[in-house]
Amino acid sequence: MLSMKNINKVFKTDLVETHALRDFNLEVKEGEFVAVTGPSGSGKTTFLNIAGLLEGFTNGDYFLDGVNISNLSDNKSAAIRNEKIGFIFQGFNLIPDLNLAENVEVPLRYRGFSRSERDKRVKQALEQVGLGARMKHLPAQLSGGQQQRVAIARALAGEPRFLLADEPTGNLDSMMARQVMELLEDINKAGTTIIMVTHDPELARRAQRNIQIVDGQVCDFTMYQGGQPQLVSDNVQAVS
């Protein structure tokens, strides 16, 4: 499903070169629920941006669902984001001027669905997250948890194969966080692959597999617990 081999990402400024990712390797299989943890600045967000085709990488190979991502045009990568990937952000990132239905509709618009198809999918997605009755509300009228559920509905509306979540519960209290987490688990059970970046070890533990990124490389979680972090260059094993 997702395969990254020897991915490097280097930020260059006049003075310094920063290696955000260094020979980064990762394989994610269809239907997996992967939690990514790691300290601030370790490269989690860079990884997620590259995985989500929001950013390019310096070198390496990246295949998503069999498609080579290395040299995609902007139009192609936009299309892949639109069809195959759903995003969920810590800050929800709903568009404040659009009501819930219109927010959920945005990706469908870019995919060029007909009006009836859009209406159907918007309704379905909002019902799935339990907000079917509030289609005309504006995001500001909702609680944080509800907003995040709208964001999930927006991600789901396009029926993506693959969901990327960046600290999806970071701005929520524990009660709401649990609800959102349960929703994600349901989605995963229905067959969508999920990669979730989180700080919260509680949440991470609920995922099928945990990955830790340290200094731009994947690090085996259990070994890190033991003492000196040991770098694993390939075939990271899932930890349940």
Next chain:
Amino acid sequence: MLQIKPILSMLLRSKSSPLLLLLQIILSVAIVANASFIIHERLALMDRDSGVVEQEVFDFTMYSFDPSVDLVQQQHKDLQLIRDLPGVKSATFSSMTPLSGGGWSSSFTIGTSEEDERSAPNSAMYYGDEQMVDTLGVKLIEGRNLRPEEILPTFTDSGVKGIVSKAFADQAFPDESAVGKVIYNGNLGEEAIEIIGVVERLQGAWVNSDNLEYSVIIGVELTNAFMRYLVRAEEGTFTRLKEQIPEVLHKDQKNRVIQNFTTLTEHRTSVYRDHELMASVLSLMVVLLLLITSLGLTGMVMFNIERRTKQIGTRRALGATKRDVVSLFLVENYIICLVGGVVGGLLAIALGQQLMQHYDLPQLEWQYPLATIVGLVIVTTLAVVFPATKAAKISPAIATRSV
């Protein structure tokens, strides 16, 4: 306390928006400087004194279409009838009206023999009688007025007397008195006019001509089918007289069309209309341009402030006073104004030179770009102070608040 260097480097780093402001200011200075120069030039043209008591003088035309009428006799009668009307101070027939845009002109010949023969400047020719000087209200500064018996029925080679404007006299006879001199309305020796007086000032009909100030009053009668009359009357009598004159004249002889009663004030308005139009449109442009520039500037500064809210909060937290914040934005503005002003001023001069080359416009004077820059500094200060004062109110707490 006001460090210009860091502000400058900040401006240099944030590329586009200061650059856009700069561009706008450069163009504004170039346009406003040239426009206000043209405005000033046109207003100065319109401000010139014609030498005539314009508020009391009007003219009208008469077209006699009855060939059996003795035009000479009729004219004498007509003038008497007009002069007898209450309110009329004086009246004369005339070949033309000052500031009317139409009339007669000629380049007179001066000299005594073929060796020193030369041309006088092309000047307006006012054929009229002894009342011409009084009717126009021009001031005789040398010599004397025409006498009734000196008005000849036709132009002859000798005996015609005339009065010239001072500008004409100075040009034609630079170092001596013009009175007693002779000018010829034709080749040397033909249609001589003896100058008997000089008036301080009398403009011709064509306000865009370089020869506007050159005029000659000629004591010769004009008796054509199509005639023009000049009347000087007490102020406020024009509306009554323009009804009364045709009435009185038609009663005497009905086969003529009497019309086109126009005051000299109306002539002035109409002859300077293009200049006034130009000045008005340009003034409008200048005002709107300054308005747009200042509104645009306000918008940009507001945006800059929103973008730098956190930075301003940090500065406040680090001890900057409200005044420091306002002056930060003001200094930023003045740097842009200064650079824009200098470049714009140069551009204005270049534009002015282009205009001068291609069109009949004089060279732009340096005061205009300078005044424009000063104006812009004032306008932009106002445009900056309002949002900057708002910015200064930003609480230092903003800086410490994270996401």
Next chain:
Amino acid sequence: MFFYYLDLACRSIKKTPFLSVLMVLAISIGIGITITTLNIYKMASVNPAGERSDKLFAVQLWSQGEDSWDEFNPQITYQDSFNLRRGDIPVRQTPMFRTGGAIQTDNPDLAPILEGVRVTDSDFFSLFSVPFLYGQAWDKSVDQQAKYEVVINADLNQQLFGGENSVGRTLYINRKPYKVVGVVDHWSPKPKYYDVNNGAFNDSEQVFVPFSLTPIEEYQSWGNNQGWKHEDTRTVAAKIVSEQHWLQYWVELKDQHDVELYTAWVRSYIEQQQAPGRFNSPNADVQIMDVADWLIENQVVAEDNKVLVGLSALFLVVCLVNMLGLLLAKFLKRAPEVGVRRAIGASRAQIFSQHMVEVGLIGFCGGIIGLLWAWGALSLLAAKFELEQALTSLDMSMWLVAPTIAISAALVAGIYPAWRVCSTNPSIYLKSQ
């Protein structure tokens, strides 16, 4: 997708009313000023001869002696125009000048009206495509055998005869009776290209009489009379044989070949005239100009107009720079939303289009409001300066020109901001709000 963008644009404009109003104001004022000056310019420079412009030629002769005028005079002498009439190369040709007279009818209640009168040949009407309401021009034979016949314009026909078919009726010019043979259907080309001496934007004459009557009736010229030497021209009889320039002369030539033939013919005429001592300047020649060149040569468009159009174009540029800045501010403020859209699957091109549609909409509003400004400004100018109607009526084409300029100008101003917003990396706006 376009309507989706349009919907988004409307929301965006509504959301930032101050900024939007500012932008619409900026562009509308720019457009208003530009259209105002452009309209005056266009109306002044319109070529009224239309497609016949390159068939109609004004004839000028360098008949002045040495050491006098150093250019062709726009008019020619009576004797030359009389002789040129004998030429048979032009399809049509006519000398003419403006005079005037008191017009009366048999109706004693009608006060005499002073009118401008054009003295010309019968060819005048077909040459300048003058439309007739009733009757027609006088017969061609009248051009040789003078007859007291007259063609009048519809306005005068209304005044004198209540607008009915007046062909065959009599009117009096300076108490001489003339038979009406035709009524012209409201003809008044602007600019009045056939005679630019007497105010290029004045109305056409209301009365037309045969040129052949000139020596008989001794019509006074009501136009420019320019002489280059001192000679007696006080009577019409003297003027007719003088060197004074006071007539306009127009010919219709069917093609370039005829233009050359005609030029050669006039040159040979000039040579003939040199024998008795006329045309003695080394520059003696003929110059023929079609209508377009003629209008330029006579500076029908005042220089002030050109300066104004130039300055207002610069003004528009300032408005655009202003708008560019405001758009940049507005769009960059919206970058986080764009980040979301990009993440969700909008391509750069789609984001770019979305913003260009918004800019276009602003431009369109600005264009429409600008037109209103222009209309207001023109009405104001017309009222305040009593400008000719021909110059201040808003040309129909401006309804198309104004929005086009406005939208394209706005799009030009929008390219950079739209590009900036669509090319920024979306990820930086997604992490935190």
